[in-house]
Amino acid sequence: MxxxxxxxxxxxxxxxxxxxxxxxxxxxxxxxxxxxxxxxxxxxxxxxxxxxxxxxxxxxxxxxxxxxxxxxxxxxxxxxxxxxxxxxxxxxxxxxxxxxxxxxxxxxxxxxxxxxxxxxxxxxxxxxxxxxxxxxxxxxxxxxxxxxxxxxxxxxxxxxxxxxxSNETLYKERVLDGGIVLTTEWLLRFGPYLIQRPTSVFHAKWKTEIQKLNGILQSLSKSEQVSAEEKSESIRTDIKLIEEVLICLLKDKQ
CATH class of the missing domain: 3.40.50.150 (Vaccinia Virus protein VP39)
Known part of the structure; x- marks a missing residue:
């Protein structure tokens, strides 16, 4: 089959x-x-x-x-x-x-x-x-x-x-070149093995994720609530880290 x-x-x-x-x-x-x-x-x-x-x-x-x-x-x-x-x-x-x-x-x-x-x-x-x-x-x-x-x-x-x-070693905080810190939270999101062997598909996924986050930012920009600005700041921080990680991983492959 x-x-x-x-x-x-x-x-x-x-x-x-x-x-x-x-x-x-x-x-x-x-x-x-x-x-x-x-x-x-x-x-x-x-x-x-x-x-x-x-x-x-x-x-x-x-x-x-x-x-x-x-x-x-x-x-x-x-x-x-x-x-x-x-x-x-x-x-x-x-x-x-x-x-x-x-x-x-x-x-x-x-x-x-x-x-x-x-x-x-x-x-x-x-x-x-x-x-x-x-x-x-x-x-x-x-x-x-x-x-x-x-x-x-x-x-x-x-x-x-x-x-x-063990889970303790698998999700232990890592530091990439350039001092980028991958916390347990980010290892859970990226995948502890996928981040070690990033493929073109991995990069494509996270570029799409950045696009989605930017779309959320656009929607939040129309809101005047204080919570919206706090959420926007958190998303901008996430986008910045994802972009830095992808650049770092590309450099490692070259």
Missing amino acids: KLSNRLQLILDHIPHGSRLADIGSDHALLPTAAVESGTCVSAIAGEVNTGPFQAAVKQVKESGLTQTVAVRLGDGLEVLKPGEVDVITISGMGGGLIASILDRGVEKLSGVSRLVLQPNVGEDILRRWLLAHQWVLINEHILEEDGKIYEVLIAEPEELRELEI
């Missing part, structure tokens, strides 16, 4: 021999490909909406995988039993929604050794959730496909990483 580059990147980070749960699976393309490729020994496709659920059932049946890929109708992690899977993937929705799904089903994460998450927006919200719940980001990627930019976050429980990287 030919997957999109986004789904293939997610599949590439599922360990061989895993028992997978793909939440919000839509047409069950990822779990089907995971089992067909031999990456996973079994998979669960979870869907909350009946239309995609029925499409997933059809996909699994046509693939001849009804014995190894289960399609379940339910909200978030409620489709799972504790200890049933060791890898969970959630993709194609906002970071806030993914964090909410994990939060509501946190008891189902016991025994899960890896999360592979692809938020469409709100990546920093998801990084904050992982940090607050003792999951360590072990890698992250950024890619562009069909004119959209996606980030894929891979995390493991902190107790499994205690001899290697």
Whole structure:
């Protein structure tokens, strides 16, 4: 089965021999490909909406995988039993929604050794959730496909990483050339790995972010409220730092 580059990147980070749960699976393309490729020994496709659920059932049946890929109708992690899977993937929705799904089903994460998450927006919200719940980001990627930019976050429980990287070291304040200070807050926003290996897609994302912030500034300039000026000053500070970081990263590549 030919997957999109986004789904293939997610599949590439599922360990061989895993028992997978793909939440919000839509047409069950990822779990089907995971089992067909031999990456996973079994998979669960979870869907909350009946239309995609029925499409997933059809996909699994046509693939001849009804014995190894289960399609379940339910909200978030409620489709799972504790200890049933060791890898969970959630993709194609906002970071806030993914964090909410994990939060509501946190008891189902016991025994899960890896999360592979692809938020469409709100990546920093998801990084904050992982940090607050003792999951360590072990890698992250950024890619562009069909004119959209996606980030894929891979995390493991902190107790499994205690001899290697920890959240404390991952989000420790860093100083770039020129004395630019990246606080924990900015590392959560930029991505602690993405900032170390900035690609053209990374630069494109943050240039677009600057454009969005400038648009907000224009809207705020029409307001006479004191709070609007305070907000504007905060945004101008953010724009300045983002611009300085991008310039610094470009110099490092030259």
